[in-house]
Amino acid sequence: MKMNKQDMTLQWLVNIGFVIVSLIALFPILSLLLSSFRPSSELMRNGISLTVDFSTLNIKNYQYIFTEAGNYWTWYGNSLILSVITVVLSLFFSSMVGYALALYDFKGRNVLFMLVLFILMVPFEILMLPLYQLMINVQLINTYAAVLLPAIVAPIAVFFFRQYALGLPKELMDAARIDGSTEYGIFFKIMLPLMTPSLAAMAILQGLGSWNNFLWPLIVLRSNDMFTLPIGLATLLTPYGNNYDVLIAGSVMTIVPIILLFIFFQRYFVEGLTVGGVKG
Structure with a gap:
């Protein structure tokens, strides 16, 4: 027309x-x-x-x-490795939790989901002190585990995957059970591929959040060679001298991984956000 x-x-x-x-x-x-x-x-x-x-x-x-700038590439590598590990672990565990909350009927399911929503509404600045005390008690200060553990199961990711999984057909689960598939087999072989758009969308959001994460790594990391890129760039500004030229050039280089991440997953990004936001 x-x-x-x-x-x-x-x-x-x-x-x-x-x-x-x-x-x-x-x-x-x-x-x-x-x-x-x-x-x-x-x-x-x-x-x-x-x-x-x-x-x-x-x-x-x-x-x-x-x-x-030797330290710059050390910081760059630290951020890259931490971001990749954070995204992989967060997608793995958060998708499993969201899937279980959406498609399994068990006692306390609604209570757990309400707890997820409650944690989602609490600002990180309030959780910072008890998290820091916990890291001291388990002796993880100045380790990458301290940076990774609080981000492995993100409330926003659990909520997002739960909303997306509500739209998945339960008939496929019943058919797979009749064929003798285990619950893990149903998730990894049938349901998880159907969640690809949501995984791609959340990979971008989680990757961006991890790559730009500044406050929590600043609190738990001590060694210069363990700093992530945002912390390392911040150290270039001191009372004794400001390397603005290197800082700005280094900041431009930090955009490259995010652009590549979006290029690889952009096909699923809008679909994952829109479908995950309206289903259920």
């Missing part, structure tokens, strides 16, 4: 609006990218902006990161 002139005009206005919003969203990234090629003296003089002297642009900041 052909669109009339009024509908075409409205469609054009909507597209223009989306383009404007996109440009506004990309403005900070573009400013950061241009500033990463500027020398420190110009950054101190003019700050981060789109107004730059192109004759002063160079790649010295990136050369320094790739050749001399």
Whole structure:
């Protein structure tokens, strides 16, 4: 069916609006990218902006990161490894918990779900002190286990997977049981593949949260060589000197894993969010 002139005009206005919003969203990234090629003296003089002297642009900041900033790549590797482990473990355990809360009828199920919602509503700043005391008691301070354990079963992920699993057909479970499949076989071979869109969407959200996590690793980590990237970049700003040029170039490099993560999972991202949000 052909669109009339009024509908075409409205469609054009909507597209223009989306383009404007996109440009506004990309403005900070573009400013950061241009500033990463500027020398420190110009950054101190003019700050981060789109107004730059192109004759002063160079790649010295990136050369320094790739050749001399040894700690930077240590921090980068720490963040990358922790983010991958966090995403894998969080998806594995949170999907199992959400699936069980959605499709199994057992005593106390509603109470457990209410507890998940309650924890979801509690700000992390309130949980920080008891979590820190717990890590001291189990002697996990300055270990990666202290960073990982609080994030393995995320309340938001459990809630998300539970809502998504409510829309899965229970008939498949009954048919699999008749064929002699175990409950674990039903989950891993039948139900989990059906949850792929929700897994992809949550992988992006959990990966982004873990990659940008600053406060909790700052509290439990002590050694410089164990710092994650956000903490390491923060150490470049000190009362004795501020390496803004290296900081900005290093910040640009931190965007790369998130972009790659979204590229790999973008096909399922919108589907996972919309379906998981309306089912049940």
